[in-house]
Amino acid sequence: MDPKELNQHLFSLISMFASACWQQLGKMPSQVDGKINKDLKAAQVTIDMLGMLKEKTKGNLTKTEEKLLEDTISNLQMNYADEAAKTTDDKKDVSTEAQQQQTPKATEEK
Numbered sequence: 001m002d003p004k005e006l007n008q009h010l011f012s013l014i015s016m017f018a019s020a021c022w023q024q025l026g027k028m029p030s031q032v033d034g035k036i037n038k039d040l041k042a043a044q045v046t047i048d049m050l051g052m053l054k055e056k057t058k059g060n061l062t063k064t065e066e067k068l069l070e071d072t073i074s075n076l077q078m079n080y081a082d083e084a085a086k087t088t089d090d091k092k093d094v095s096t097e098a099q100q101q102q103t104p105k106a107t108e109e110k
Contacts, residue, residue: 005064
């Protein structure tokens, strides 16, 4: 690949945001304490910032840079949706379990 096709500063910026987002999604341990922490709100903000970067640089990127940015955003969005669905499923499971515990069973009433 021709180095002129991919600005190293842009590559570093995209990589920095992506790395932060992977940590926020709970897919990578924190570089600070080595723990897995999930913060989906922060992950969404990070993805939105990459989207803003894409919009603000439209027409000023090489094909390679554009593809890197689009692929990064797409991959993070898919993983965000997956993690958000897991969180929703977990909440439903807890809610269903709580309802079952509160509802007296027919055999207990007799």
